[in-house]
Amino acid sequence: MSMEKELIRHLLKKPVTLRYPFEKLPPVKGLRGKHVWDSERCVGCGLCARDCPSSAIEMIGKGLTAELKIYLGRCLFCGQCEEGCPRDAIRLTQLYELAESDRKNLILEFKREST
């Protein structure tokens, strides 16, 4: 019976549940979400692809012409690519709603702008 007071107290309070698709919490700074790639900065060292624990990053080509392909379906969002990149070319954004109905859409292809 010792919880009765607490129950009555909560009866008058607003429920804490977030009605998710209608109400959203703002993502915190530093949340690890979808990747972005800065082609200007990337020198194509391949460290991200080498250290990725689930081989989700594929580096096409080498050096300054290298391009990136990221398989989001495999990604763990551990942030090792961001951490290991010596030039801060690859970053994780706060975008976290990544569900797709087609597996093809889960492949991020980053291309260099042709100069």
Place this chain on the structure above:
Amino acid sequence: MVQEAIISLLQIVIFPGFLFLILAAFFYEWVDRKFVARLQNRYGPLHTGPRGLLQPFADFLKLLSKEDIIPYAADKLLFSAVPIFLLSLPLTALFCIPIINSTALISFEGDLILVIFITTIIVISVFIGAWSSTNRFSTVGGMRACLQMLGYEIPMTIAMAGPAIVAKTLSISKIVQWQTTGLWFILTQPLGFIIVTICFLAELQKIPFDIPKAETEVVAGWLTEFSGKKLALLRLAEDLELVLAGSIMASLYLGGPAGFSFMPPFVWFIIKLTVCILILSNLRALFARFRIDQLMRGVWKYLTPLALLQIILVELIPW
């Protein structure tokens, strides 16, 4: 003559008969779910209908459309008959309870005994259903339900005898009529009311007495093998049982539809029924589950002597 027949037919089929009772069952399931959710700081049903009011009905419809599986080893006839039994029994009992005025649809000397008898038959049907489904968990659940009944039934019956003794009648309608002139029995027999409330928690298999369908111990207990239409009917039957329990409490101890004349008696009845169901819901949120041996020990050690004490008090004190 014909007019009277039509009116009584309408009373049985629509109000306060089948249709009303079934709608009330859905409504009070919603009340129960919403209230417990609020106590637990949740929303509860939310999206179907205004404030999720239609959720129990939507659940019912969904289950009706699901595949109905009968286990290969089950006794098919009994297994199919049990949901119908369980649905019709609380409905029958509810006809003995005065709702719109102080006389019920079915009222005769001794209908209190009938109602108590029906609550017992409900548990027997549960056991038959559990046994006929031949599932290991169902069988354990059914046995637990029966064992539990052996515990709570006796104090419940003794406690219910209190109002009957004072009103000198075994008819629920007449007990209600007695209360329109005298005091409500909750004031003179509060102990009896508490005992009946606890016993109804056990009858309804709600926490802390949801031992027959304790999810973490015996999966869904006696309900394990029921699916589709049968499960839909069983859930409706459970809601009806909830309404039955609330109505009996309201009639025997709170004076049923009796009340001040600025509102029709029917509204008074609904208010009292809601209060009783909220009490049951609140208790459901307040406890952990007992073990079956703890329940039996508690019931025989405390509840039965207390119920007897209540009867003795009734005999000693003149009102």
Place this chain on the structure above:
Amino acid sequence: MSSIIKIPFGPQHPALKEPENFMFKVDGEYVVDVTPRIGYAHRGIEKALEDRTYIQDLYLIERICGICSHAHTTCYTQAVEEALKVDVPPRAKYIRTIVTELERIHNHYFWLGIVAHEIGFETLFMYTWRDREIVMDLLELLSGNRVQYAMNMIGGVRRDITPEISSKIMKGVKVLGERMKYYKKICSDDKTILARSVNVGILKTKDAISLCAVGPTLRASNVKRDVRADDPYAAYDEIPFHVVTYDGCDVASRIATRCDEVIESVEIIRYALEHLPTGSIEVIVSRVVPPAEIISRVEAPRGENLHYLRSNGTDKPSRYKVRSPTLANLTALCKMLIGGYIADIPIVIAGIDPCFCCMDRLTFVDINNDETWGWEGEKLRRYGIKWYKKQ
């Protein structure tokens, strides 16, 4: 007339969140004997670790367990750092400690909810899991994720604690401490909880020691043993704290032990945040680990984590072994179950805070004559070579 019936419990059962089988022999309502059968969720992580580099392993280790992910990585990074002979900066050590303790708070809240669910106390379950959100939000703020924090790096931690985050953590843990004090009061007052937990699942001090129980299960049997105090790692040698013990030896004292540990963790976090040293948070380490053999121990929320590392001078470990706390508690669990009621099985199993997927080993089972046996690494290797040759 006494007849003994065999009742299988699991691998699929609502009381077990993970697949594991217990074969009970029951006499009426009493449990006479129990045989656990493990191996349903064997994931081959130890083998997979040998195929990956040390940096990649960090994230695989983290996924051994969802709830104690930080404890596992702390254990791993400690082992690798010792093999590399690097010293972690003090600030990194403090941050590791803070995350470990936040994780402990998370785990114990989570566990209290599970226990409440097993004994059918839905309201307590809802409340504890609601309050658990606070600590998960703090961890997200600190590390960027709610469960797999990825805070540990070999040679330090990844993210620093800014003063702003620090004040938020202070505020959050204060609420958590207050709430836990309230839940402790509920658990020691409420008649129904007491009826289900007092004198249930008894594990006497003598048995607890001889069966090698670990963690809160051991401490609830009145044995003062905690890796944080006995063999301090991270910053525990500089932070004062009490090792909580209770002498009830039953589920009630396991609840009380964990409740008190949360309150203790709150104090540790407060102290660590106030005395956070300045300086860098990581050192750069080499990718290649010199040959070494290391045993590393960490007090995970569920008990002692033991990791063994053998390196061979390459960038991949040559053997890695994990002994998670549930495996150590499993024999003690069988002892607790014998002599109890069938209705108490879920709560006793939940009482050790089991995490079967972390613990699962490979076992061979001959279903025809119910025989089980294990294979050593060498035998498995030879079988593997033979199998691949056949392909």
